[in-house]
Amino acid sequence: MQGSTVAFVLVAVLLGVGLFYFNYYRAKKRRELFAGFANQQGWSYVPSNPSLAGQWMGTPFRTGDHWRVQNVLSGPYNGHPMVAFDYSYQTHTTNGRGQRRTTTHHFGVVVMQLPGALPHLEVTHEGIFGGAVANAFGFRDLQFESDQFNRAFRVKADDERFGHAVVTPRMMELLLARGEIGWRIEGNSLVGWDKGSHNPTEVMNRLMLLQQVLENVPPYVWRDYAGVDPRAQQPGGGPTYP
Template identity: 40%
Template sequence: MDSALVVLLLAVGLPTFVALAWWLQKKRHEQLAAWAAATGWEYVRSDPGLGLVRLHRNQPFEQGHSRRVSEVLTGRWQGVPAVSYTYEWSTGSGKEKKTYHAHVVALALPAYLPVLELTAEGVGARIAKALGARDMQTESVAFNDAYRVVAGDQRVGHAILHPRLMERLLQDDALGTDWRIEGTWIASWRTGRTDTARIAPRLGVMHAVVRGVPRHVWQDHGYDPLTHGAAPNG
């Protein structure tokens, strides 16, 4: 192809591509803002001072470089402070650079709790366990087959994952939902950018977990749901 023609195509195509990308991003912002307005949430786009890039540890956080958050939505779920955002990071550089995204949804906890992480069983989890990764076992074979469990404090982990909660987490809407209690948050993540259709279902699962934490576990960590007006669940 004639070099002049190549230059012409690039000259015409690049501005068109940039304009299309800008338009698509603008429409996405409008859609997210409309979702927030319809649900009583707020669309703030970037980190609203929560330190979201450093809020959580372990997967998918603290990987690679150039970490940032975007498409931030804040609000309340069943009266509990909640946040949704797109987390982005990169690996490699130059031609080897790859960028990844995860849609994170999180609920604030009323007190600090030890790490408790559930990830859906799959090839990755099986490989991790074969390499010696931790996997806390419960008395439920079905639950053990469905999830890999990592607990910072196994006593607390077993107390939280009581039979009623495990039964709830084996329901169709919960299966396949990865989540982690970490400090004063419970967070769920999924590959890809923010999907507003998935916010409510994932918050519903995490809220069930929080509601399922036994009263004595909260009390051991300086919080009493009776004193603070919430019904105990264990």
């Protein structure tokens, strides 16, 4: 009996050590992947930047604990300062027997700097419950002339007039064609995110989508709400993300 217990403990230790080295090797290869990708694009790369975890307020930030920002890419994308990174946080639950379970939530985040600060606006997928159920619980979203768009997306805005000014028919057409991630205007940041860790190809696709969103914001919106003319902005001008 004692021998079997020792064998069990030894197997458990070996499995734990194996899992540790597997995770270490996978993380190392991921760092190398993004470092090489950054070098190809002429961007900067750092393995971690914890300060970014508190820079934005909405999804997926400011929830749970053990916030981690890893594999941080930063630099210009077609003249727009941007940052992209792996983000994760943890949540904890306890069952009826007092056993605590920890879940780690992973996201791929891309952020593009805007020419000026705009009111808050968030566009996400409706999800499995749809708008009718969500609205019944008080989570109302803006409604548009396109029923197809209303069924596919939720749009929340502090200023409804601003929301309708930004989400034009052209913007709806763009998002219906390739609105695969959630995005949000938060001050002078255009934040895009999706669940799961991203890869270099997805980073480029998501940056392209954010740029298309940016280009589809009507010029008068920039003048009326931000006091800027984006056409007068010089590529690469202004502050950059850390």
